[in-house]
Amino acid sequence: MKETRLTLAGAALNQTPLDWDNNLQNIKDAITEAITHNVDILLLPELCITGYGCEDLFLSPWLGEEAFRKLLLVKEWCADITVCVGVHVWIGAQVYNTACVIKNKEIIGFTAKQFLAKDGIHYEPRWFTEWPANQVGEFEMLGQKYKIGDLIYEEQGVKYAFEICEDAWRPNRPAERHMAKGVQLILNPSASHFALSKTDLRYRLVVEASKKYQCTYVYANLLGNEAGKVIYDGEVLIAQNGHLIKRNELLCFKNVDLEVSEVSFGENPTIAETITYLPPIDENKEVMAALSLGLFDYMRKSHSRGFVLSLSGGADSSLCAVAVAEMVRRGIESLGVVTFVAKTQLFPLKDVAYFDTLSEDQVARELVGRLLTCAYQGTVNSSDDTYNSAKELAASIGAVFYSWTIDEQVKGYTSIIESALNRPLTWAEDDVTLQNIQARVRAPSIWMLANIKGALLLATSNRSEAAVGYATMDGDTAGSISPIAGIDKSFIRQLLVWCQTELGYEGLQYVNNLQPSAELRPAKEAQTDEKDLMPYDILNQIERLAFYDRFAPDEVYDKLLEAGVADGETIKGWLTKFYSLWSRNQWKRERYAPAFHLDDYSLDPRSWLRFPILSGGFRDELKQIGEK
Incomplete structure (x- = not known):
């Protein structure tokens, strides 16, 4: 075929489930920006009209x-441009996850997702039906008939088709069939969650x-904390014949992040510009970027006025x-400064103007002081080290800091129970009670x-504590959001060192020199x-x-023994403690505050790992290990 040049674009959008005004405005802004760049085809993310997390x-x-009515509004914004919009559609009793192609204000078809994500945090088969390969159908909506299915489209002689998110992760992906049909361009609208x-x-x-497949491939992902737990990095990729042409900065704070590239199609297409991709990924940088964007979106989308934190001086808080x-x-x-402050929707115009007069360091400290309030709540068992x-740390970042003791309250509750039981509570007999x-x-x-303050209370539990229930329910687990519950303690400890040395948070030097401790037992026990x-x-x-x-459990034992982490009896003791505490404390994991999904897996029973609250506690399995 003769050479054809198309201007392609992908846009990451920060959407919110059922927030029609926000979602449609972001879509409209992306289309408007694409039109100013003379874009031929604009790709928007998966299910971007409703939001993925409905x-x-x-x-x-x-x-x-309602989503279809909104789609018809979007259609009218697509003058002289082709726009691909993620939306679900009903056909009879079945629901399909689709990409709708709108060309110059006309809907020309819907491609339905063929492979549904059902592992990890995904439950797509609960809502949607998979579309069969090579099948094309028709449906009627609001008095109009539309084509739907495994469709091939054409733009200025260039054939293109879709892989919708999970479709691309399967061995028998749609692209395998598309190439034989002369397809030169694959579009992938995605809602692919962040993980390290x-x-x-x-x-x-x-x-x-x-x-x-010797094709051009355009990928566009959702952006931000969409629905509470899942964060999207907003990745946009454009590649051709094995060369990366465009890649955006991930996890930005924008509502719309558009990438545009002019691409040549033909027998031997000219690839004018390429980007060198340099792995490996810095996971410390990644997780801090995801945490910060996740917190920002959670704060503004919940209409909260900042954060409150019980700052213990330990690693997690x-x-x-x-x-x-x-x-x-x-x-x-x-x-x-101005756009960030305005986007919080927390400050009057005079404050916005004031912030804009400050230096970069001053404005950061001032805003942290307005958005973060910390309190150290000491007891007789707390140390000067954790207080300092x-x-x-609070002083170094500009946070508001309070300090008070809770010994009188502890004595009050203790005395009530001592009177009721007619005996004193002692560490020898009532250790867990006195800690809790x-x-x-x-x-x-x-x-x-x-x-x-109308603020979000940050719970500070981590994934390692969640695994064994090493947390006090309605105590250190209390909170509106548990941002680090998806990260293990070992990662957190090295992350804090990285934050001190690489990001310049010198206030972390104190916690980085401490051994993690609950500080709930008398100091002489060096807990x-x-x-x-x-x-x-x-x-x-x-x-x-x-x-x-x-x-x-016995396979875990064999692998630890093979790795030489300790002798057999020590490993047996660790495994007995782990599985016993794991089983006993499932009810705690059920009650944790919403947590961000940050790693490649989590222990959240509502979004990754389900486990019975009542079980046999691995008794037989642990007995088998004991007999080895």
Whole structure:
């Protein structure tokens, strides 16, 4: 065929389920910007009209009808441009996840997703039906008939088709069939959640497909914290014949992030510009970017007025504090001071103007002071080390810092139970009770502060604690959002060192010199988390082998023994403790505050790993290990 040049664009959109005004405005802005660049085909993300995270509302017919009416509004904005829009459609009793192609204000077809995501956090088969390969049908909506199915489209003589997100991750992906039909361009609208290093997999998926199928491949993902737990990195990729042409900056704070490239199609297409991709991924940088964007979107979409944090001076609460500071720093860097402040919707115009007069460092500290309030709640068992760690960190980032003691409240509750039981509570007999009341008493005061400020209370639990229930319910687990519950403790500890050395958060020097401790027992006992549990790196290995790799307990034992982490009896002790605590504490995992999905798996029973609250507790399996 003769050479044809098309201007292609992909746009990442920060959408919210059922937020019609926001979603349609972002779509309109993307189309308007694309038209100014003379774009021929614009690709928008998967299910971008409704938002991907509507969950069981996708099963409500009224939502499908309303989404289609919004699609008809979008159609009228598409003058002299082809726009591909993600929307679900009903045909009879079946719901399909589709990409709608609009060309110059006319809907020319719907491509339906052929492979539904059903692993990890995904439950697509609950809502949608897979479309058969090579099948084309027709449906009627609001009095008009439309083509739907495994369609091939054409733009100025260039044939193009779709892979919708999960379609591209399967061995028998649609692209395998498209090439035989003369397709030269593959479009992939996606809602692919953030996970550490996942962008590297996506890059290879797109670039290697463009090489294998000798085509141009355009990929556009959702952006931001859409519905509460899942964060999207907003990746846009354009590749041709094994060369990367465009790639945007991930996890930005924009509502719309558009990438445009002019691409040549023909027998030997000219590839004018390429980008060198340089792995490996810096996972520390990635997770801080995801945390900060996730917190920002959660704050503004919940209409909250910042954050409140019980800052203990330990690793977990310190990371939460730094994440808020990074939210401010990265937000200003991404949007500029005025746009960032305006997007929070928290400040009057005079404050916006005031912030714009400050230096970069001053405005960051000022905004952290307005958005983050911390409190150190000490007891007789707390140390000067953790107090100084909390105080100095808060001061270094500009957060509001309060300090008070809770000994009187602890004594009050203790005396009530001592009177009722007619005996004193002792550490020898009532260890867990006396630890828990200290953690639990901290919750009412910090909740009061959050309520007064109309702010989100940050819970500070991590994934390693969640695995074994090493947390006090309604105490240190109390909160509106648990941002780091998807990260293990070992990763957190090295991440804090990285934040100090690479990001310049010098206030972390204190916590980085401390051993993690709940500080709930008398100081003379020198309580540490790892003394109570086991080494965190071992705990994390057991957790991953058991619930990500899905090995049986005796297989986990064999693998740890083979790895030489310890002698057999020590490993047996660790495994007995882990599986016993895991089984006993499933009810705690059920009650954790909403957590961000950050790693390639999580322990969240509502979005990744389901486990019975009542079970046999691996008794027989642990007995088998004991007999080895």
